[in-house]
Amino acid sequence: xxxxxxxxxxxxxxxxxxxxxxxxxxxxxxxxxxxxxxxxxxxxxxxxxxxxxxxxxxxxxxxxxxxxxxxxxxxxxxxxxxxxxxxxxxxxxxxxxxxxxxxxxxxxxxxxxxxxxxxxxxxxxxxxxxxxxxxxxxxxxxxxxxxxxxxxxxxxxxxxxxxxxxxxxxxxxxxxxxxxxxxxxxxxxxxxxxxxxxxxxxxxxxxxxxxxxxxxxxxxxxxxxxxxxxxxxxxxxxxxxxxxxxxxxxxxxxxxxxxxxxxxxxxxxxxxxxxxxxxxxxxxxxxxxxxxxxxxxxxxxxxxxxxxxxxxxxxxxxxxxxxxxxxxxxxxxxxxxxxxxxxxxxxxxxxxxxxxxxxxxxxxxxxxxxxxxxxxxxxxxxxxxxxxxxxxxxxxxxxxxxxxxxxxxxxxxxxxxxxxxxxxxxxxxxxxxxxxxxxxxxxxxxxxxxxxxxxxxxxxxxxxxxxxxxxxxxxxxxxxxxxxxxxxxxxxxxxxxxxxxxxxxxxxxxxxxxxxxxxxxxxxxxxxxxxxxxxxxxxxxxxxxxxxxxxxxxxxxxxxxxxxxxxxxxxxxxxxxxxxxxxxxxxxxxxxxxxxxxxxxxxxxxxxxxxxxxxxxxxxxxx
Amino acid sequence: xxxxxxxxxxxxxxxxxxxxxxxxxxxxxxxxxxxxxxxxxxxxxxxxxxxxxxxxxxxxxxxxxxxxxxxxxxxxxxxxxxxxxxxxxxxxxxxxxxxxxxxxxxxxxxxxxxxxxxxxxxxxxxxxxxxxxxxxxxxxxxxxxxxxxxxxxxxxxxxxxxxxxxxxxxxxxxxxxxxxxxxxxxxxxxxxxxxxxxxxxxxxxxxxxxxxxxxxxxxxxxxxxxxxxxxxxxxxxxxxxxxxxxxxx
Numbered sequence: 074x075x076x077x078x079x080x081x082x083x084x085x086x087x088x089x090x091x092x093x094x095x096x097x098x099x100x101x102x103x104x105x106x107x108x109x110x111x112x113x114x115x116x117x118x119x120x121x122x123x124x125x126x127x128x129x130x131x132x133x134x135x136x137x138x139x140x141x142x143x144x145x146x147x148x149x150x151x152x153x154x155x156x157x158x159x160x161x162x163x164x165x166x167x168x169x170x171x172x173x174x175x176x177x178x179x180x181x182x183x184x185x186x187x188x189x190x191x192x193x194x195x196x197x198x199x200x201x202x203x204x205x206x207x208x209x210x211x212x213x214x215x216x217x218x219x220x221x222x223x224x225x226x227x228x229x230x231x232x233x234x235x236x237x238x239x240x241x242x243x244x245x246x247x248x249x250x251x252x253x254x255x256x257x258x259x260x261x262x263x264x265x266x267x268x269x270x271x272x273x274x275x276x277x278x279x280x281x282x283x284x285x286x287x288x289x290x291x292x293x294x295x296x297x298x299x300x301x302x303x304x305x306x307x308x309x310x311x312x313x314x315x316x317x318x319x320x321x322x323x324x325x326x327x328x329x330x331x332x333x334x335x336x337x338x339x340x341x342x343x344x345x346x347x348x349x350x351x352x353x354x355x356x357x358x359x360x361x362x363x364x365x366x367x368x369x370x371x372x373x374x375x376x377x378x379x380x381x382x383x384x385x386x387x388x389x390x391x392x393x394x395x396x397x398x399x400x401x402x403x404x405x406x407x408x409x410x411x412x413x414x415x416x417x418x419x420x421x422x423x424x425x426x427x428x429x430x431x432x433x434x435x436x437x438x439x440x441x442x443x444x445x446x447x448x449x450x451x452x453x454x455x456x457x458x459x460x461x462x463x464x465x466x467x468x469x470x471x472x473x474x475x476x477x478x479x480x481x482x483x484x485x486x487x488x489x490x491x492x493x494x495x496x497x498x499x500x501x502x503x504x505x506x507x508x509x510x511x512x513x514x515x516x517x518x519x520x521x522x523x524x525x526x527x528x529x530x531x532x533x534x535x536x537x538x539x540x541x542x543x544x545x546x547x548x549x550x551x552x553x554x555x556x557x558x559x560x561x562x563x564x565x566x567x568x569x570x571x572x573x574x575x576x577x578x579x580x581x582x583x584x585x586x587x588x589x590x591x592x593x594x595x596x597x598x599x600x601x602x603x604x605x606x607x608x609x610x611x612x613x614x615x616x617x618x619x620x621x622x623x624x625x626x627x628x629x630x631x632x633x634x635x636x637x638x639x640x641x642x643x644x645x646x647x648x649x650x651x652x653x654x655x656x657x658x659x660x661x662x663x664x665x666x667x668x669x670x671x672x673x674x675x676x677x678x679x680x681x682x683x684x685x686x687x688x689x690x691x692x693x694x695x696x
Numbered sequence: 697x698x699x700x701x702x703x704x705x706x707x708x709x710x711x712x713x714x715x716x717x718x719x720x721x722x723x724x725x726x727x728x729x730x731x732x733x734x735x736x737x738x739x740x741x742x743x744x745x746x747x748x749x750x751x752x753x754x755x756x757x758x759x760x761x762x763x764x765x766x767x768x769x770x771x772x773x774x775x776x777x778x779x780x781x782x783x784x785x786x787x788x789x790x791x792x793x794x795x796x797x798x799x800x801x802x803x804x805x806x807x808x809x810x811x812x813x814x815x816x817x818x819x820x821x822x823x824x825x826x827x828x829x830x831x832x833x834x835x836x837x838x839x840x841x842x843x844x845x846x847x848x849x850x851x852x853x854x855x856x857x858x859x860x861x862x863x864x865x866x867x868x869x870x871x872x873x874x875x876x877x878x879x880x881x882x883x884x885x886x887x888x889x890x891x892x893x894x895x896x897x898x899x900x901x902x903x904x905x906x907x908x909x910x911x912x913x914x915x916x917x918x919x920x921x922x923x924x925x926x927x928x929x930x931x932x933x934x935x936x937x938x939x940x941x942x943x944x945x
Contacts, residue, residue: 080701127741184738186718187726411768439734441767465768467734533796534789536731536762537755539724542746546753546783548827556834563841570845 100125100185102132104192106178112200113173114326121164126185130162133183139176139199140168141390142426169325170199248308251276255288255335255371257322263379265392266486267422267455268322269298272335272371275306275313281340281364285318288333288373293322294423298451321456323392323423327380335371340364381484385491387430391483393422399496401476407504408468409532414476416496419459422483425449427460429479437474437503441465471505585628592625593693600682615685616663619656622689636660649695655688720746727759736763754784754825761793770912771889773797775943778887778914782876782945785823801912822868829872836866883916886927886942893942895935899924907933915942 103122111117121132147164170176179193251274258269272287302317324330343363381392395418402413418427425447432440441464449458466476476499482491548556599618605611620634627642634642636657643653727742740763743756761776774797780790824832840862847854878884888909897903899921909915909929918934919926925942928934 077701127745186723187729409766411766413768441734441736465766467766467768533762533765533793536728536759537789539721539728541755542724542727542743542753542759543720543751544753545751546825546827548830553830556830559834559838560830563837563845567841567845567848570848574848 100188100190102181102183102190102192104179104181104195106195106197109196110198110200111170113170114328116167116169116325117197119166119168119178121166121181122161123163123183123185123190124161126160126162126183130160130183130185132164132181134181135179137168137178139171139174140178141171142166142168142428170197173199173201175199248275248311250278251280251339251341251367251369253335253337253369253371255332255374257332257374257376259376260374261377261379262324263392263484263486263489264324264327264381265390265423265484266324267393268293268324268376269455270295270320270322270332270374272318272320274316274337274369275308276316277311277313278342280342283337283339286336286338287318287320288335290320290322290332292326292328292330292378293324293332296321296323296451296456298453298455302453319453321451324376324378327378330376330378331373332376334373336368338366338368341367382489382491384484385482385493387480388482388484388491389428390426391422391424391481392486393420393424393483394485394487395420395422395424395427395481395483395492395494397479397481397494397496399476399479399499401499401501404500405502405504406468407532408471411465411467412501414464414466414499416462416464416479417459418462418481418494419457420483421455421457424456424458424460427481429462429481432464432479433477435474437470437472437501438466438468441467468503471503473500473502475500588625589628592622593689595625596622596689597686600686603682605681612663612666615681616660619660619663619685626692636664643692648692652688652691652695656692659685659688720749720751723749731759731763734766736766739763752783754780754782754787754790756780757783758787758790758793765793765797769889770797770801771887772943774801774912774914775887775889775945778885778945783825785825786821791820797912801910824869824872824876826873826876829869829876833866833869833873836862836869840866883918884944886915886917886925886944888913888915888937888941889943890941893937895927895933895937896924897935899926899936901938903936905935907935909933909937917942917944 101124103120103124105120107118107120121134123130123132145164145166147162149163150161168178175196175198177194177196179195180191181193182189182191184190253272253274255270255272257271262268270290272285274283274285298319298321300318302319303314304317305312305314307313322332341364343365398417398419400415400417402415404412406412416429418424418429446461446463447458448461449456478498479496481494483494484490485492596618599614599621603611603614603618605615623629623634623639623642627646629642639660640653640657643656648656723742723745727739727746730736730739730742740760743760743763747756757776757780761773761780764776765773774794777790777794777797780787781794784790840859843858843862844854888911891911893909893913895905895907895909897905909927913929915927915929917925917927920939921936923939924936925939926934927937927942
């Protein structure tokens with residue numbers, strides 16, 4: 074079927090119009106678990122993925138009363154499709170069931186652009202411990218390459234190592250030149266209790282390309298305390314360089330757990346010359362050294378992990394030793410004001426997993442928790458630190474109230490008991506007032522009212538309405554260019570006009586100067602060329618020469634100057650009086666000869682010419 | 697046949713279809729609703745979205761500042777109020793909120809006497825934002841220098857009672873332009889947005905100077921180096937801070 078041209082255009086236009094709508098992804102939330110059946114003592118992974126939200130979108134997760142959260146992670150990714158940006162956020166929680174049975178997780182929801190999206194619930198079956206194998210999904214520690222050589226010789230500071238009663242046995246007598254050990258600080262622990270695992274490589278010779286493989290710790294959560302520590306010791310009269318790694322392990326289930334084997338593969342030197350057993354000589358031996366690859370293995374350590382005794386309802390999984398304190402920024406405020414309530418949990422143990430019970434809201438204030446901040450300190454003695462929970466409380470109505478006490482439980486392995494920590498309940502007083510402004514009129518005097526104290530507002534103003542939000546106060550690029558052109562261009566034009574006018578005035582002045590300086594020369598040349606033999610012809614020319622000289626010399630417009638005008642002009646120019654009189658007399662004589670018909674009385678041309686030149690010279694001198 | 701095709705496409709063009717996108721008005725409405733229901737973080741997100749679309753005005757920054765204040769984040773609130781002030785310097789609500797915050801952070805006795813009188817004069821009513829200053833400078837320069845050129849060409853002197861007011865207006869506009877413009881040679885201002893910011897001697901986390909700056913303090917940023925900023929406070933304290941602990945205005 075052939076489609077006519079107008080239809081083709083129409084289909085294309087509708088398609089272009091619809092295309093952005095097709096391309097745009099709808100927000101969504103996806104919740105899943107990696108397994109629907111888990112055994113007591115095992116774990117499962119809960120994954121929540123939100124697409125299309127903003128950077129602040131978070132899921133609303135209901136209380137997971139039948140599971141403990143033993144691990145968590147999150148991540149973001151951004152997609153750009155058809156010019157639209159879409160944010161995908163993921164959260165992963167490792168859950169450990171508290172009891173056998175069939176439980177629902179969720180539904181889990183989120184709010185995006187005024188809409189609610191939810192997923193679930195998911196059904197999970199927890200089997201008793203004797204009905205399956207536990208399954209772990211913890212990340213494996215990476216194999217760590219060791220440096221090409223260890224420090225040799227003297228000068229190092231030997232350190233005293235803590236004694237570990239449950240270490241894997243080191244070589245007993247005549248220790249080898251190179252060996253490794255793996256040890257833990259305890260052989261019995263509770264689930265979640267911190268265990269220090271230390272791996273050491275002892276070497277009395279130079280080794281090459283050492284590759285370390287720590288165990289996978291599949292039944293533990295491991296946390297590296299120190300990546301590598303180097304020092305030296307003397308053992309049985311032999312100096313060893315030691316490279317030490319230490320990790321904190323937190324068992325995730327009860328039972329007889331094994332750490333796994335630790336191995337190191339390295340190139341160890343082989344003697345190719347004499348004095349094989351005299352290592353001092355060997356080191357400085359002129360014989361060439363060869364290296365052979367050898368693998369050292371430290372056996373797995375078995376740790377008896379005990380189950381935690383029945384826990385209080387609010388117990389969240391903390392094991393170790395902790396303290397709790399709380400702080401309120403102020404206890405008296407007005408409605409609409411905000412105070413900060415901070416709770417700090419501090420101690421040694423698995424503090425990263427610490428949570429507080431939900432903060433109870435009351436009619437007096439609204440609670441806005443911010444993301445807890447964790448400060449972890451890692452040392453040779455293990456993991457310690459503090460976790461800060463910050464709540465913003467906004468006063469909603471006036472009255473006397475109190476911040477309720479919060480309770481946290483932790484399990485102390487030393488006493489094998491659950492210890493309860495409480496914050497203190499804090500009284501708070503909220504007065505009315507709210508946003509608004511009133512004058513602070515301390516000490517105001519009616520007469521000096523205008524000089525009285527300036528006012529300070531006592532509350533925040535309300536927000537701006539919707540209609541006042543949808544405009545822009547910034548100029549576009551072309552508009553800015555036009556305005557900058559006016560700001561710079563018009564003053565430049567003014568400067569240009571100034572320069573042009575001054576140049577013109579200068580040119581005119583220069584022209585007048587030139588005219589003045591040429592007047593005498595021109596008059597003299599004119600007189601020189603004049604033929605005074607014919608008086609009738611010469612007289613008008615003579616008169617014109619004199620009058621032109623005067624007008625050029627004194628920059629007078631018009632050459633028809635009368636004797637009276639000349640007298641006045643010379644007087645104004647401060648010419649000597651004698652010269653003035655003579656010039657006026659000459660002009661009157663010339664006029665009488667010219668107009669009076671007394672040509673017969675005209676003196677000889679040469680005398681007249683010389684007389685006039687003399688007179689003009691005296692005028693020049695006089696000025 | 698052609699007429700019927702034209703009528704068809706005309707109907708298509710003028711028939712209102714349901715849009716897929718959310719309009720800015722709806723986003724603003726959501727922001728207001730979230731604020732009124734005390735979901736301040738979502739309100740901030742909605743208003744920030746309007747800014748990302750391209751609506752740049754003091755009222756949006758003002759509202760975001762209000763929401764941060766409700767969340768107890770004094771530094772962020774002050775920062776957004778200062779941003780709002782640069783865009784809308786004659787808005788009394790913004791000025792009052794900033795005064796309120798400054799009084800909370802640095803309470804001091806009110807000014808009295810001649811000094812108090814000077815500060816009571818509403819000089820801020822002459823303030824202009826960058827765009828307004830640009831327009832005022834352009835218009836005033838055009839009128840003033842146009843008048844001067846005309847008088848010059850006529851070889852007459854300009855009248856002082858015309859040039860003086862125009863020159864004063866132009867001077868005000870130029871000073872506002874210089875003050876509001878983000879020039880490369882002017883160190884930008886910023887606000888501390890964390891409860892306590894510890895100054896560092898060198899741009900490394902371990903090198904402390906012992907000085908701290910509290911939430912809401914205004915600083916100038918003198919230098920940038922990776923994730924660190926060399927800053928100076930109003931009281932003269934100088935040091936390096938992590939970029940995430942400050943918010944530029």
